[in-house]
Amino acid sequence: MSGHHIPDTREEAAAKLPALHILTVLGWDYLSPAQCMALRGSERAVVLEDVLREHLTRHRFDHKGKTYPLSPAGIAQVMREVTQTGLSQGLIPANRAIYQHLTMGITVTEFVDGQRASITVPLINWADINANRFQVTEELSVERPAGMGRFRPDIVCYVNGIPLVVIEAKRPISSTKPTAMVEEGISQHLRNQMGDGIQDLYVYSQLLLSISGVDGRYGTTDTKKKFWSSWREEDIPEAEMAQIKGTPLSAAHRTAIFADRPRWALEAFDRLHGSHVLVTDQDRLLVSLMRPDRLLDFTRRFFL
Template sequence: MKYNATVNFKEEFSAKIPALTLLNNLGYTFISPSECEALRGNTFASEKKSTHQVILLPVMRAFLAKQTFSFAGKQHNLSEAAIDKVMHELNPAMNLGLKAANEKIYNALMYGVSVTEFIEGKKASPTIKLIDWQSIANNQFHYTEELVVQNADGTGTRRPDIVCFVNGLPLVVIEAKRPDSNKEGKSTNVDAISQHIRNQRQDEIPHLYAYSQLLLAINGYEGLYATCGTQDKFWAKWKEEQIPEAEIVRLKNHKLGGEQLNTLFNHRLNKRVRLNLNNSSMLS
């Protein structure tokens, strides 16, 4: 196939697909929207089914099932009751407001969740971690696109462009925009930031942002980042301090293999997207 030098400024080609590909190259595993709905306990084909739940439930439970705690000189696995307790603690307390709910999830991520277990009639109170900070390979990394989230009132849905999960928890929310702006002197990332701020409102999808530890606005040309509750004027440009520039270039330009492309694009109706991606240098 001949290289097509025509630049396509639609956000799908210029920002979103490159971001999806880069996440794959960083080690995240893509799950299609329908697979994601199933893992959330929702039925994608049913419009009547609630899409309020945003955790990948079996992924988080599987991680917890592998965690052990020390008691009386022995290692013990968590009981189902303890796993249920942790999952309950991960329900954001939205009645306290978004910032308080986000802080509660942050503390759970950093310091773990305390549970009560009984071993041979003796009480144990271990603190269970939600992320293995020492051995990154012990964690599960997933991402999806067009995550359907029901708003707080149950009257409609929003669809963030990309959401990244760590052990089933939606810790990163990304909005992608095309790079060419119709507003002179203004980046299209202004619109992406506006969407993030709107979606955090009480009547929107704050229950997704309660988990978020990183928010990104990208347009294929620049990226801005913030955290929950950040005003638009405080969003900042991302500056990579740990990954060498040569490694960044390699990751951005590494082409996906056939199986990776199938996983990423088989759910799309237009197969030409997959072919064009593999035979162009749009990621350079």
């Protein structure tokens, strides 16, 4: 954690650490806040440009029966389109434009054997899930406009360097009032989307979650509070949910996630997961919407 911000340890234990656990089991690679900041370059930047550039470098396009890599100029065109958000037109039009880029790709000009060609470049490989890079980080410090300080969403999930999911994780104040804390997380999302918030992040987001350890709701950019919904899963059996919940952290993720946390945090986590733990609605929401293939399918076909 950065020295100037200590997360609420109760939120950590109740909601955030269990969420990071589930996400890494689902296939998300953990990035520490320091690693993420190094990739971002500054608190104003939210795209992991080197990660996106690496994805674009691997892309090949077909032209007259032959396959070619993107040129440096073609990659630069894509990067420019992705990072010039158009927020001056408002958050919703800008978010819609990013959605079009994500689902339809970005058309660039390439010169192949001296001939000009228009090439549509996908930001996400929809056909091969494993060709994409899924990364999760926490405490993403994003600078607000006009020196107004920073907001720090609890968890942000990146696909190919683009922040597609923002999660607020709140502690349940008691076992009888988890809904109140979920609503607090929703309120934070709505605050963050205001003009004096961190629209630079939310212009990219396609899925927003508010979780409280035992409960969770989902929405998307500009979803009003009353329309945030619970998820009722029909295809993934409860036994599979329990298997995911019961899968221990990998050694690498365990080391990375707890590297900057006090020893007692790891011991408390181990105690909690050393015995049979019941699946919560938070777990169900994360497994249902955050499994990489599910997230891409929902992003492409169902988010408006």
